[in-house]
Amino acid sequence: MSEQSERDDDAILANMLLEAESLCRSKDALLCGQYRHLQDRIRALIELRECFQAKAE
Amino acid sequence: MTFQTPFEASPLLAQVAGLSRTELEKLQLTKLRRQLERLYTQSPYYRARMVTAGLKPDAVTSLDIFKARFPTSNKADFLADQLEHPPFGARLGIARDQVALVNMTGGTSGQGQEIYGRSQRDIHMQGYLHALPWFLAGLRPGDMAINCVPAGGMTTGGWGPGEGLRIIGATAFHVGGTLSTDAKIDLMRKLGDVNFVYASTNYLHTLTDALLRRGLEPREAFPNIRALFIAAEGYPIEWAEKIEAHWGCGLQEGYGSTQCAGFGGSTCDSGVVTKDGKRGLIHLFEWETMFEIVDPETGDPTQSGEVGEMVITNLSIEGSPVVRFRTGDAARYVSHKDSGSAWSWNAIECGTIGRFDDMMKIRGNNVWPSAIDAAVFGHAEVADYAGRVFTTEDGKTEIEVRLALSDNAAMTLSPEQRQNLFQSVRSAIKERNNIWVKLIEVERRALPEFAYKARRWTDERQSGYRL
Numbered sequence: 001m002s003e004q005s006e007r008d009d010d011a012i013l014a015n016m017l018l019e020a021e022s023l024c025r026s027k028d029a030l031l032c033g034q035y036r037h038l039q040d041r042i043r044a045l046i047e048l049r050e051c052f053q054a055k056a057e
Numbered sequence: 058m059t060f061q062t063p064f065e066a067s068p069l070l071a072q073v074a075g076l077s078r079t080e081l082e083k084l085q086l087t088k089l090r091r092q093l094e095r096l097y098t099q100s101p102y103y104r105a106r107m108v109t110a111g112l113k114p115d116a117v118t119s120l121d122i123f124k125a126r127f128p129t130s131n132k133a134d135f136l137a138d139q140l141e142h143p144p145f146g147a148r149l150g151i152a153r154d155q156v157a158l159v160n161m162t163g164g165t166s167g168q169g170q171e172i173y174g175r176s177q178r179d180i181h182m183q184g185y186l187h188a189l190p191w192f193l194a195g196l197r198p199g200d201m202a203i204n205c206v207p208a209g210g211m212t213t214g215g216w217g218p219g220e221g222l223r224i225i226g227a228t229a230f231h232v233g234g235t236l237s238t239d240a241k242i243d244l245m246r247k248l249g250d251v252n253f254v255y256a257s258t259n260y261l262h263t264l265t266d267a268l269l270r271r272g273l274e275p276r277e278a279f280p281n282i283r284a285l286f287i288a289a290e291g292y293p294i295e296w297a298e299k300i301e302a303h304w305g306c307g308l309q310e311g312y313g314s315t316q317c318a319g320f321g322g323s324t325c326d327s328g329v330v331t332k333d334g335k336r337g338l339i340h341l342f343e344w345e346t347m348f349e350i351v352d353p354e355t356g357d358p359t360q361s362g363e364v365g366e367m368v369i370t371n372l373s374i375e376g377s378p379v380v381r382f383r384t385g386d387a388a389r390y391v392s393h394k395d396s397g398s399a400w401s402w403n404a405i406e407c408g409t410i411g412r413f414d415d416m417m418k419i420r421g422n423n424v425w426p427s428a429i430d431a432a433v434f435g436h437a438e439v440a441d442y443a444g445r446v447f448t449t450e451d452g453k454t455e456i457e458v459r460l461a462l463s464d465n466a467a468m469t470l471s472p473e474q475r476q477n478l479f480q481s482v483r484s485a486i487k488e489r490n491n492i493w494v495k496l497i498e499v500e501r502r503a504l505p506e507f508a509y510k511a512r513r514w515t516d517e518r519q520s521g522y523r524l
Contacts, residue, residue, distance in 0.1 A: 030069055030188075032198060032226070
């Protein structure tokens with residue numbers, strides 16, 4: 001995968017995290033836990049991709 | 058903060074609760090057609106059934122057409138399909154490399170295990186179909202939940218609860234199968250702030266009995282308990298009332314299976330016993346799973362109030378979905394019109410779900426183990442029992458019930474009281490099942506313990522037919 005697409009992935013995930021954070025403000029308690037589950041999956045993906053950033057730096 | 062009802066706490070649920078029957082069935086038809094169109098192109102098994110029936114997805118313009126013309130499947134059909142197209146069968150319906158979780162049925166029928174391949178999307182849905190009834194029962198994000206059902210392994214019942222508790226955001230302790238009952242109690246006491254317990258009916262009985270034997274009243278040991286949730290087995294009303302009194306909270310029940318990919322319905326927050334002491338209702342989540350309750354002989358729809366066989370269709374599962382699957386489960390159907398609820402969801406009576414195929418034909422009577430459970434456990438002095446049907450040397454059918462008393466009853470009952478109790482148990486069994494049984498008192502430890510579904514009956518009649 002090219003460096004460009006890796007940066008795209010980071011941008012997409014960062015954007016998804018913002019969107020997920022927005023979902024987590026839902027007033028629906030049944031959905032809220034599921035949104036937080038989604039948000040934390042995205043956070044984990046962002047974190048495990050830090051290796052790419054280390055290489056770029 | 059005031060505790061909100063499920064419908065106050067979730068606009069999504071409030072929306073579902075407000076659907077008219079027409080709106081609900083319209084939603085079902087939309088999801089059903091989407092499922093059938095997908096399966097027509099991606100599942101050779103279901104495509105063949107549609108071709109045989111001359112029923113392409115676009116011809117399914119109503120639920121009535123689907124119910125009248127789409128062929129049913131059963132366990133034997135799935136096992137034959139798996140044998141011909143191992144391991145998942147041609148019914149899989151998703152690409153093989155999309156299978157992220159394999160679930161199998163328990164194999165207790167002795168016929169073989171069905172295999173189900175679930176996608177990542179299905180794993181969330183299986184979690185949701187556990188989270189949904191528990192949320193309805195009162196479980197909320199951050200609550201402390203004790204899962205007494207053995208986790209992991211090959212079954213949906215092993216994986217679904219973990220995913221359900223995770224996505225609902227509860228703090229889960231999966232103690233089933235890993236700790237002894239006493240060790241579970243020690244852990245629960247250490248945690249103190251337990252809000253929710255999920256267990257099989259049989260195991261909740263074992264857990265409660267063990268607490269009481271240790272001199273612990275559950276409602277005092279766990280004052281923040283909000284709900285108990287059971288599944289898998291029948292029970293008498295008297296038992297349920299005592300459980301609620303001991304724990305100081307509502308007892309809720311769900312109907313679920315691997316074929317449902319979780320729970321297909323639950324008592325929501327209404328409890329398993331109504332205010333006037335009658336059995337409660339399991340309200341079916343018909344917007345996720347379609348249910349028909351039919352006469353097992355004719356396949357005709359069962360009338361409200363009658364017992365029929367559950368036939369199910371997954372509307373929200375893509376990997377190994379079931380379409381008009383005959384479960385063999387026997388349930389008393391209650392139309393939404395007779396449910397006393399404002400919801401448009403049909404229902405089944407709770408506490409009495411049995412199997413058509415575990416019915417024993419004894420001396421010409423149809424006997425379900427669940428009916429004997431109800432007769433025996435209607436007596437609070439009884440801790441547990443095991444039964445066997447066998448053939449005597451002179452060729453007669455006999456029924457023996459080995460019965461253990463609770464510690465307290467075993468210590469305090471006089472010989473006369475014991476005799477009266479045994480006579481009462483025998484009469485209750487006779488009344489409900491039309492059979493007389495031979496009762497033998499044994500010590501509690503002489504009976505097997507069950508971590509999940511109890512298997513209290515053995516049928517040894519065939520081994521008695523020896524020359």
